[in-house]
Amino acid sequence: MSRLRLYQFAIVAGFILLLEGLCLAGAIDKVTMPPPHIIVRDFIRMMLAGRYFGEIGKSLGNVLLAFACAYVFGVVTGTILHGYKSARDVLDPLFATYYAIPVFAFYPLFIVIFGLGDGPQLLIGFLLAVVAVIVTTLNGLDRVPLVLKKTARVNGLNPLQTALAVTLPFCAPYLLTAAKLALAYAFIGVIGSEFIMARAGMGYEISYAYTNFDNATMYPLILLILLLSIAANSLLSHWEKVLLARRGQK
């Protein structure tokens, strides 16, 4: 295990050193990319000065809102849909094709309908995230053992009680996977929309900095987004593993 970590660390360190070397040697010119140590310096300065904290907070707030809506709506829809097989059969091709559709292509349409505010961004984040939650919830519910369902029936639980006390707790690892996917998708949706067209937010600031050749702002912000998404992903993946290990499935 520790050998694996060492290997991973070496790959990342090697990559950063390579970039540093290429930048210092001039193979990558300064206009394209400052050397990594300058990016880190700018990043620390930006964090210490508290610049863009408002923008960062706004973007992250929208990500969380889109995530929360998609998660609640997705789990509820998935749970209800699981009871209606024919409805599920009809929607199945939609779910299978959904992530092939460029959802961002709807962004211009949403801007026309809702105006250039937070609405279209939230909607894109929500739309990207919600189907992953529905599909993962259905997937988990499919695996609930019959004996648990029977126990619920014997104890005279109604459908809502069954879902809350029996089936959904059984699906906990799946619900966690759903949360992981939904968070990643909401992040991509909100930041991506800000990036294409918006009036504020981290994505907007990056595209603004790009237009002004402001590498000292652009690269630290990109770094921040990469760090945030990778940190969230690894945290939830780790938790997922712990949960699965506790159930003896790994």
Place this chain on the structure above:
Amino acid sequence: MQREVSVSLRNMVILIVGLFLFWEFAYLIVGEVALRSPWQTIQVLGKLMRTEVFWLHLADSLKAFAAALAIAVALGLLIGFTLGLHRLSGDAMEPMLVALYSIPKITLYPIILLAFGIGISAKVAFGAIHGIIPVALFTLSAVRNINPILIKTGRVFKLSPALMVRAILFPAAVPEIFTGLRVGFSLTLIGTVLGEMFAAQRGLGYLLMNAISLYNIDLIMSVTFLLVLFAASVNGLLLAIDRRLHHG
């Protein structure tokens, strides 16, 4: 079998009719200000297809997409096979690839633009980075899950590495690799269109963004419809092949 096909066909028809009804209904609520009805959209699309400019944009998008897909598939397969055959590298790289997969790659677009300049090569690179990782991840797990007996048989026959891949690894891993190609196809398309939306002077994504600044709802609706139609039908086709490969 025959009945199964007819049931899934019926479901498909119900779904498509349902989606069109939803669209019509949304149009009736929102109105002319921001939406067009399905029929109007199809008419506009027909009209659009008779203009020469449209074909230039479409050709540009398709060219970029084809090049991006070729790069994504070639590099994805290469990375997937290399990591799949070497246990330690695979174990070390897989979580890193998964983490890369989850980042909003659109934020990397300015870097790509700075490196490649505005134009087709930036679009191709951006489409490709969307597609490489899923192709690599699916290939990696496909190669890793190959029955070891097959590999041992190959060793007994003293196959060269190239022959090993061609005669044993590839055929055994095809169904799962195909799933990777299907996902890679969709993501490369999304990446190419996204790239065009942010910074390009040609292509369907550019047409879309241009339509916002002109407040041309006809154009927005018809181009969006065309993109969805293309993505959904190709994916439907690939999905059908995919299912046959897995069960056939």
